[in-house]
Amino acid sequence: MKIKKALLHLSIYIPDIVLFAVLIKHGVFDFSRSDHRFLGIVFFLVKILIHNLVYLLCFVRPFTVIKDVLMQFQRGRYSMADNFHVMKSSVCFGEILELLRSTGRYLDNLIGSQNDEIEKFRELYNNVILASNSYFVVLNSRDEIIFSNKSFSANFRYIDDEILGLKLEDVFYIIPGRLSDAIENVKKRGESAVLRKIKLISKRKISLIADIKISRVTIQGEKQYIVVLDDITSQWRKDYQISLISQISESIQRDDEVERILHAILTAVTSGSGLGFNRAMLFLYNDQKKALTGKMAVGPDSMEEAVQIWGAVQNEELNLMGSDNESVPSASAGNAFYKQVITSSFPINSDSLLVNVFNGRSPVHIYDASADPRVDPETREFTDVSEFVVVPLCSANKSLGVIVADNKFNGAPIYEDHVELLSIFASQASLSIDSYNSLSLVKERMEHIQAKQEAIIESEKMAAVGRIAAHIAHEIRNPLVTVGGYARRILQTVKKAPKGTEDIGKAASIILHESERLEKILSNVMDFSRPSPLIREYNNLNDVVKDTYYLLKNVFQERKITPVLELEQKLPLVKSDFNQLKQVVLNLLQNAMDATPTGGKITLKTGLTETHIFIRIRDTGSGISDEVMDKIFDPFFTSKITGVGLGLAVVKKIVNDHNGEIVITNNPEGGCQFSIELLRPS
Amino acid sequence: MSKILLVEDEKNQRELYAAELIDEGYEIDEASDGKMAVEKVKSNKYDLVVLDIRMPEMDGIEALGKILSRDKKIPIVIHTAYSNYKSNFMTWTADAYVTKSSNLDELKSKIAEILSTRNKV
Numbered sequence: 001m002k003i004k005k006a007l008l009h010l011s012i013y014i015p016d017i018v019l020f021a022v023l024i025k026h027g028v029f030d031f032s033r034s035d036h037r038f039l040g041i042v043f044f045l046v047k048i049l050i051h052n053l054v055y056l057l058c059f060v061r062p063f064t065v066i067k068d069v070l071m072q073f074q075r076g077r078y079s080m081a082d083n084f085h086v087m088k089s090s091v092c093f094g095e096i097l098e099l100l101r102s103t104g105r106y107l108d109n110l111i112g113s114q115n116d117e118i119e120k121f122r123e124l125y126n127n128v129i130l131a132s133n134s135y136f137v138v139l140n141s142r143d144e145i146i147f148s149n150k151s152f153s154a155n156f157r158y159i160d161d162e163i164l165g166l167k168l169e170d171v172f173y174i175i176p177g178r179l180s181d182a183i184e185n186v187k188k189r190g191e192s193a194v195l196r197k198i199k200l201i202s203k204r205k206i207s208l209i210a211d212i213k214i215s216r217v218t219i220q221g222e223k224q225y226i227v228v229l230d231d232i233t234s235q236w237r238k239d240y241q242i243s244l245i246s247q248i249s250e251s252i253q254r255d256d257e258v259e260r261i262l263h264a265i266l267t268a269v270t271s272g273s274g275l276g277f278n279r280a281m282l283f284l285y286n287d288q289k290k291a292l293t294g295k296m297a298v299g300p301d302s303m304e305e306a307v308q309i310w311g312a313v314q315n316e317e318l319n320l321m322g323s324d325n326e327s328v329p330s331a332s333a334g335n336a337f338y339k340q341v342i343t344s345s346f347p348i349n350s351d352s353l354l355v356n357v358f359n360g361r362s363p364v365h366i367y368d369a370s371a372d373p374r375v376d377p378e379t380r381e382f383t384d385v386s387e388f389v390v391v392p393l394c395s396a397n398k399s400l401g402v403i404v405a406d407n408k409f410n411g412a413p414i415y416e417d418h419v420e421l422l423s424i425f426a427s428q429a430s431l432s433i434d435s436y437n438s439l440s441l442v443k444e445r446m447e448h449i450q451a452k453q454e455a456i457i458e459s460e461k462m463a464a465v466g467r468i469a470a471h472i473a474h475e476i477r478n479p480l481v482t483v484g485g486y487a488r489r490i491l492q493t494v495k496k497a498p499k500g501t502e503d504i505g506k507a508a509s510i511i512l513h514e515s516e517r518l519e520k521i522l523s524n525v526m527d528f529s530r531p532s533p534l535i536r537e538y539n540n541l542n543d544v545v546k547d548t549y550y551l552l553k554n555v556f557q558e559r560k561i562t563p564v565l566e567l568e569q570k571l572p573l574v575k576s577d578f579n580q581l582k583q584v585v586l587n588l589l590q591n592a593m594d595a596t597p598t599g600g601k602i603t604l605k606t607g608l609t610e611t612h613i614f615i616r617i618r619d620t621g622s623g624i625s626d627e628v629m630d631k632i633f634d635p636f637f638t639s640k641i642t643g644v645g646l647g648l649a650v651v652k653k654i655v656n657d658h659n660g661e662i663v664i665t666n667n668p669e670g671g672c673q674f675s676i677e678l679l680r681p682s
Numbered sequence: 683m684s685k686i687l688l689v690e691d692e693k694n695q696r697e698l699y700a701a702e703l704i705d706e707g708y709e710i711d712e713a714s715d716g717k718m719a720v721e722k723v724k725s726n727k728y729d730l731v732v733l734d735i736r737m738p739e740m741d742g743i744e745a746l747g748k749i750l751s752r753d754k755k756i757p758i759v760i761h762t763a764y765s766n767y768k769s770n771f772m773t774w775t776a777d778a779y780v781t782k783s784s785n786l787d788e789l790k791s792k793i794a795e796i797l798s799t800r801n802k803v
Contacts (some may be wrong), residue, residue: 166708471766477782480694484784485698515784617719 008577016047024195029383069100076111135210135229140222141187143167152229157204168227173201178214178332184215186225197236199227205410207276209233229402237276265429266298269422276404276418281341284393284401292358292401297341303409305335344382353379354390357402363391363423367415384408389419391426395434454469464651473522481521484515498599538573541606541615541678548585549604552593560598566605572681580654587647590672595621596671613680618673623666631665684729684797685709689719689745690761691737695782699732699761702786705795716740720748728756729800730793733776741802746776757796761789 020040040415101339107458135147135152148163149636156163156171169175182193201207217224261354262282263655269280283292345682346352353375359363369375369386388406392399403426407414436623487508494505530605549563556563585604592602608613624632667673685791686708691694693714700710700746711726713719717740731749746758760776778792 451692474763478695481697481763481782482692482694483697485702485786488784488786489698489701519783641798 006464029096044629046310066096066100073104109467114287137227139227139250140633156202156206171202182214182444190216205412251312262296266296269403270298277408278407279337279405282401285358285399285628289345292346292348292354294341294344297338299337300409301335301337303388342389352376354402354404357390357392357397361394361399363389363419365389365419387414389414389422391422391432393426396429400430400433434513462659480515480518484512484519487511531636537576537578538571539576539578541571541613542567543605544581544585545606546576547617548589551586553590555593559592559593561596562601564601564603566603571606571608571613574678574681576658583674584651584654585615587651590623591647592619595619608680615676616673618667618671621672623672624671626666683707683709685711687711687713687719687722687731688726689713689716689731690734691715706790714743716745719745723752728799730757730759732759732761733739735760735764757790757800759796
């Protein structure tokens with residue numbers, strides 16, 4: 001190659017050699033002459049010198065230029081200035097340069113078009129990220145934020161790159177356990193995690209409920225974690241409100257629920273998840289005091305407490321209405337704010353803002369309490385916050401009270417849509433309370449009617465039994481008295497007759513005895529079907545008990561049962577029918593004796609409670625089984641072999657006629673107690 | 683001797699009461715239903731009527747009304763197996779109400795009581 005290059009070099013001398021040859025031939029240039037020879041050599045040398053200068057210009061510089069170009073290429077710059085035109089004339093390097101230039105331009109175009117594509121994608125992605133509700137942060141392995149999208153920074157009130165280098169716990173008050181665990185898991189295992197309904201409150205006092213996705217990426221060998229927060233606060237709020245309203249309407253089906261509805265209302269208003277107010281107070285109209293009185297309050301005393309409550313709520317799956325999270329309202333039930341509210345009262349005739357809203361029945365939004373003339377000094381002092389809303393609780397026909405809500409702790413502005421939502425909510429809540437009240441009223445009346453109906457059925461039943469009993473008794477009594485009457489006559493005849501007829505007399509006496517027993521049973525039946533008497537006399541129940549006891553004194557001795565009388569000496573007289581009450585005690589005492597074994601004890605006790613005056617008959621017998629207890633007062637029910645089953649039915653009838661009650665209890669030590677309780681005379 | 687009209691539809695009973703009352707020293711006339719009783723009261727003079735309530739043809743209540751509308755002064759003792767007759771049959775008033783029993787002491791004593799006060803008057 002070098003030889004070739006040298007020959008190429010030498011070729012430029014060919015014209016000079018030819019020139020010299022022509023000059024020598026024509027004798028112009030005489031080689032033998034030394035001066036000619038000298039001039040010739042000088043000429044030649046000059047020629048070489050010039051030529052080499054040209055060579056230096058045309059040959060050495062292109063190498064440098066090409067080297068430069070390639071270096072530029074290596075740096076990724078493919079376009080070049082057009083200052084290489086000097087080279088164009090150069091035989092060998094011009095072409096190479098031209099080739100490089102076009103290659104450069106091609107690469108340049110190629111990269112340029114790719115950059116456009118990339119830029120387009122980037123723009124697209126950015127738009128997608130911005131348009132969505134999602135907030136992005138990228139964390140490095142030291143948990144520091146190395147990237148956040150604009151939504152994230154803007155939403156949590158960070159400017160520019162201020163957030164970079166912070167950790168999540170620098171941004172948020174409480175990192176819920178579920179979230180920190182999930183991040184740890186993603187770090188360890190690399191699997192993505194999705195968390196639902198995570199409640200967060202930022203140190204710059206922004207709260208939200210988010211679905212959070214965490215995934216791991218590896219960028220240039222370093223592991224990074226992308227945390228995406230989807231803000232579902234408003235969606236959740238709507239769901240929450242709907243579920244709350246439905247739960248409220250469900251809960252009004254139950255009896256003891258007004259307190260719960262009220263709790264639910266205030267919980268919905270506060271807690272950052274319902275309507276997002278910091279505090280809520282409920283005042284209801286109290287008809288006795290003629291004032292709006294503080295009924296309930298939900299809200300913390302301070303921001304610290306707010307954060308604590310927030311944290312406590314975390315673990316409860318954000319279901320504030322569930323049965324196991326009574327802790328939400330009660331968490332604040334003992335605090336100073338709560339006490340302040342429930343001890344407050346605004347007289348209905350005062351010019352208080354609360355009273356005016358109550359009467360005016362439309363919400364009032366106060367922006368600056370210190371300057372607003374509608375705010376009276378008392379309310380101003382009471383609320384101690386510049387911006388708040390007062391919303392009436394009213395149904396179609398009456399006002400129930402007001403709800404006061406504010407953002408005392410984070411000072412967040414109250415937006416009109418929140419006020420509107422609160423009003424809608426309040427009116428729905430009012431409807432619930434109202435329908436609850438109507439429902440209670442209806443229920444009460446229904447129960448009253450039902451009780452009456454049952455009483456009617458009962459008395460109809462009794463009347464029917466009475467009619468049947470009377471009829472049967474009549475039908476039986478007729479032949480019975482004939483049998484008994486003749487037996488008595490036989491007996492009398494036999495008494496006068498000569499000896500030897502004793503057997504006939506004995507038989508007649510048995511017939512008479514048995515028919516008398518049957519007659520007695522019939523009398524019981526008749527007693528039962530006897531209509532209610534007029535009770536006119538005032539009697540001492542002690543006399544009733546003593547009289548009956550003396551009737552059965554011998555039977556006590558016969559059966560070896562110990563009677564115990566515990567009579568309250570200072571008994572008021574009771575309007576009653578003496579003989580009927582005697583019948584009651586007699587029947588109960590006979591039952592007690594039948595149930596009590598030999599050697600047992602029967603206690604007869606009289607006494608007073610605040611409302612009643614009672615006679616109690618307590619035995620040491622076998623007690624009453626549940627099965628028997630159900631039927632014990634049914635006519636013709638009996639557990640005795642020879643009984644008719646009317647004794648207790650008669651007792652019940654008489655006690656009912658006296659507007660009294662019978663309470664039966666099995667004694668823990670065995671046996672049972674019948675307590676006749678009559679209304680204590682006023 | 684006081685004359686008593688015994689009104690009773692059941693023969694066995696009637697005979698029993700008649701025998702017992704005769705033993706007490708009364709003169710007894712018998713009727714087996716209300717209609718017959720009313721007829722007998724029209725044509726005879728009695729010091730007292732013992733009247734059953736449930737009877738065929740004409741019951742004791744109707745008979746009571748008819749007898750009393752004819753002669754307000756004649757003493758009548760209602761003698762019945764109903765024990766709550768008093769509240770049920772208040773239209774006409776009898777002088778006494780006795781529930782039927784194998785023991786006739788009550789019936790006898792009521793009759794004696796009524797007749798003795800009558801005789802005094």
